[in-house]
Amino acid sequence: QVQLVESGGGSVQAGGSLGLSCAASGRIYNIYDMAWYRRAPGKQRELFAKIDRGGHTNYTDSVKDRFAISRDNAKNTVNLQMNRLKPDDTDVYYCVVDAHTGLGRFVSWGQGTQVTVSS
Numbered sequence: 001q002v003q004l005v006e007s008g009g010g011s012v013q014a015g016g017s018l019g020l021s022c023a024a025s026g027r028i029y030n031i032y033d034m035a036w037y038r039r040a041p042g043k044q045r046e047l048f049a050k051i052d053r054g055g056h057t058n059y060t061d062s063v064k065d066r067f068a069i070s071r072d073n074a075k076n077t078v079n080l081q082m083n084r085l086k087p088d089d090t091d092v093y094y095c096v097v098d099a100h101t102g103l104g105r106f107v108s109w110g111q112g113t114q115v116t117v118s119s
Contacts, residue, residue, distance in 0.1 A: 002026040002099050002108040009093065009113030016117075017083045022095030022110050024076040027102035034071050034078040034098070038091035038115075045094070049080065062088075085117045 008020040024031065033052050039045040048060045049069040057069055068081045078095055095110040 001103070002028060002097060002101055002106075004095055004097060004108055004110035006093070006095055006110040006113045009115050011116040011118065012085055014085060014087055014117055014119050016085055017081070018085060018115060019082070020080040020093060020095070020113060020115075022078045022080075022097075024078075024097050024099065024108070026099075028076055028099050029102070030100040031071075031073065031076060032098040032100070032105075034069075035096045036069060036078070036080050037094045037096055038089075039094070040091050051078065082115070085115075087117050087119045089115060089117050091115060 003025050004022055006020060006022045012018050033050055035047055035050040037045045037047050048063050049067055050058045051069045051071050066084045071078045092112045093115050094112045097108050099108060
């Protein structure tokens with residue numbers, strides 16, 4: 001089974017920056033899309049950033065030009081750099097990896113990390 005370990009969450013002031021990292025381990029043959037989701041209490045999870053194998057990225061308008069997703073294929077890692085953070089960015093953040101593993105191709109989720117932005 002693919003294991004995803006997230007790191008880098010915490011509390012910051014509005015306007016500040018924070019970086020998240022997510023490392024995948026296990027019997028991994030290849031990784032396709034990697035993405036970041038977030039979920040606020042009482043709401044559905046939101047896909048806001050995605051990066052494919054070739055490094056092409058997609059963002060929602062709410063984070064475009066503020067957040068940057070990147071990946072290191074050699075290390076099976078996906079990162080998220082968050083700049084100019086707003087209180088509305090306060091959420092639990094999850095990395096998601098679509099991987100071809102020894103058990104087949106399936107999607108794995110990180111444990112979630114809390115990001116809190118104070119006004």
